[in-house]
Each structure stands twice: as C-alpha cells, then as structure tokens.
Amino acid sequence: MKEKIEALLVKYYEGETSLAEERELRKFLLKVSGFQEEKQFFLGLEVLKTLEPTEKAVPQAKGEASLWLKIAAVITLFLGLSWLFVDHQSKKEEALAYAQVMEAFSLIQENLKKGTTSLEAIQDMRYLNKANEIFNINHKEEQ
Amino acid sequence: MKTFFEATIWPLRNQLYRMAYLWIKNRSEAEDAVQEALEKAWSSREMLQRMDNPTGWMIRVVKNQSLQKIREHKRWAVLGEGEDLPEVEELPAEESPPALQLVFRFLKELPEKQQEIFHLREVEGLTYEEISEYLEISMEQVKVNLFRARKSLQLFLTKHREK
Numbered sequence: 001m002k003e004k005i006e007a008l009l010v011k012y013y014e015g016e017t018s019l020a021e022e023r024e025l026r027k028f029l030l031k032v033s034g035f036q037e038e039k040q041f042f043l044g045l046e047v048l049k050t051l052e053p054t055e056k057a058v059p060q061a062k063g064e065a066s067l068w069l070k071i072a073a074v075i076t077l078f079l080g081l082s083w084l085f086v087d088h089q090s091k092k093e094e095a096l097a098y099a100q101v102m103e104a105f106s107l108i109q110e111n112l113k114k115g116t117t118s119l120e121a122i123q124d125m126r127y128l129n130k131a132n133e134i135f136n137i138n139h140k141e142e143q
Numbered sequence: 144m145k146t147f148f149e150a151t152i153w154p155l156r157n158q159l160y161r162m163a164y165l166w167i168k169n170r171s172e173a174e175d176a177v178q179e180a181l182e183k184a185w186s187s188r189e190m191l192q193r194m195d196n197p198t199g200w201m202i203r204v205v206k207n208q209s210l211q212k213i214r215e216h217k218r219w220a221v222l223g224e225g226e227d228l229p230e231v232e233e234l235p236a237e238e239s240p241p242a243l244q245l246v247f248r249f250l251k252e253l254p255e256k257q258q259e260i261f262h263l264r265e266v267e268g269l270t271y272e273e274i275s276e277y278l279e280i281s282m283e284q285v286k287v288n289l290f291r292a293r294k295s296l297q298l299f300l301t302k303h304r305e306k
Contacts, residue, residue, distance in 0.1 A: 013288035013297045019268060037300040041249070044242035048266050053160040053174045058153050069144060119232050 147192045159205045166209040176208035249299045261292040
C-alpha cells in the first residue's frame, strides 16, 4: 500500500494524475500510518470543501411570477368566469321558468274567471222556484 | 419547472462562496461578495442566458466583488490605522481547524492564477477542460499552472515536515 501511495504521490506532484487517481490517493492515505503532512493537507482541503454560505432563498421577480404561477392564475380566472357564467345562466333559466309558471297560473286564473262569469246566469236560475217556495203553491195543490 | 437562474446560476453559490473566501479570507465578506454577484446576475439574467459561458462570467464578477472588498478594507485600514478592522490578508480565524490553516498558508504562497486553478481542481474537483472553460484560458495553461502549484506544494510540505 505504501509503495502504491508513493507512486501516486510522485504522479500527483508531476500533475499527471486523473481525478479518479487523486480520489484513490486520498482514500489510501487514510489507511496507512505516516504521510502526516499530506494527510493534514488533504484533510484541510476536505474541510474547505464543506464550507457553505448561509441559506438564502432564490430571488423571485415581483412582477414576474413563475410559469406555473401564471398557469394557475389563468386556470383560476377561467374557472371563476365559467362559474359566474353558469350561475348567471341558471339564474336566468330559473327566472324564465318562474315567469312561464306565473304566466300559466295567470292564464288558468283568467279562464277560471271566464267560467265563473258564464255560470252567473245559472245563479239567477235559483230564483225561478222562489215564488213556489214563498207561496207554497205545489203544497197547496197536493192538499 | 426551474428557471435558467435557478437551474444554472444559483447552484454555483457554494462554489463561488469558497472561491471568494479563498481571495478575501473572511467568511462574512465572502458571503457578501457572492450575494452582490448573484444580485448582478439576477438583474442580467436574460443576457446571461444567451452567453456561452455563464459560469465564467459569474467567477469574474465574484472576483471583481472580492477585489473591491479587499481594496475597501485596505483603504479603511489606512484611514483608521487598521484599528478594529478585519485583516483581509490574514489566514482563517484561529478557531479554524489546523488543517484548514495549513491549506491557506500554502495557497498564500501561490500566484493568483495558480491559486484559482489549484482550488478548482483540488476543492471543486473539476477536470482540466472545465477549469479551462471556467477561467477562459487554454488547457495548456491549466496544466502548466497546476503542475507548478503541485511542485510548490511538494516543497511546502517537505519544509513543513522538516520543522
């Protein structure tokens, strides 16, 4: 293992190692004793690799919503308008139906009124027998 | 669905931060430099999207922001005789791990170009092609600078061993 590390180190210092060989070198160094300076230096590089800035949100343009937000807004607007249209239509139909029913009722009422007017003559007919009742003509004839 | 800025520029944040830290050697200043660079990128995102090498552009902007911060600190240090002001040319704080301090001591000895190339290779794990593209230099320049940086490292570690 030590020989392999030494060979890789020579290659490394000559700038001839590939990225895979450089990863291998760092891995091998962890498994053997010695090479203290190299180990410490590569450890420092690993520490540097972990440094990150504090979390921040990706900037978003105020007037420029993302594509998905735009799509969602259009769908919501479309659904809202459709609902308003359907609601308006159904209210219109209800009003029309109500008007038709009322018209039908008014026709029936009018026809019934006609019927009763024509029956008014019959009402007068009940007086035809009134004289007989008053003067009891039939009864007397029987007697 | 991610925008160009979210998919291409924002993921560079950690890498840019480490590069800024390498130049400024102060964590909060490095964070500010990256934030300012990202704000610039945000306002120029449409232009960036049309660029062949937006990463290279970002590295240059972060570098400019970092240099500006270093210059500002130097100016303040002269005006206020350096009292109570962070020393930007210093190594990471004493509480940093000794291994990290060793890396910074070594990097300080390198010329700027070698520092950048060494960092991109050893810390960010980039290939020669990627470094060449990011820094907009030839592959040959990348190889030569990395070779020199590693030779300096060999010498640096030998000296360290002998101490």
